[in-house]
Amino acid sequence: MNTSPNVSAPGFVASGPINKRNATLASAAEVAGRFLLALLFLISGLGKLGAYGSTAAYMSATGIPGALLPAVIATEVFGALAIMLGWKTRVIAALLAGFSVLTAVAFHNNFADQIQMVMFLKNVSIAGGFLLLVANGAGPISIDRRSAT
16 A cells, blocks of 8 residues: 555546645645634733733742743743744744743643643643644744745
């Protein structure tokens, strides 16, 4: 059985417009995927700005110094914008993958609480999405691609 993507089924001929449509769909999906993956971080970072004191207190209560909050906000906001625009995608995605895992371990480690376990798994899953960006890059609709040409 030939599983090569370049060989069409017997009786069918792959056409240029269909391949172009598939490439356009893939490009749109990559942009939408980057945007949706990063949106959580953008909203979270901006929310921390609006609730700065309570967020710093929550961090301190869990043993994380509240003095790290500006770095957390910058990581979330600027990291999200970079991913959305497709700028330095592989590097930023690797950093955000690590950030997601660290956040899961630091804040969602009570597996006796089902909500905390789900939050832990959500963060680990997000890290997996970022690792896909590390492996595949931002795609053709990105600053990375424009600066490469």
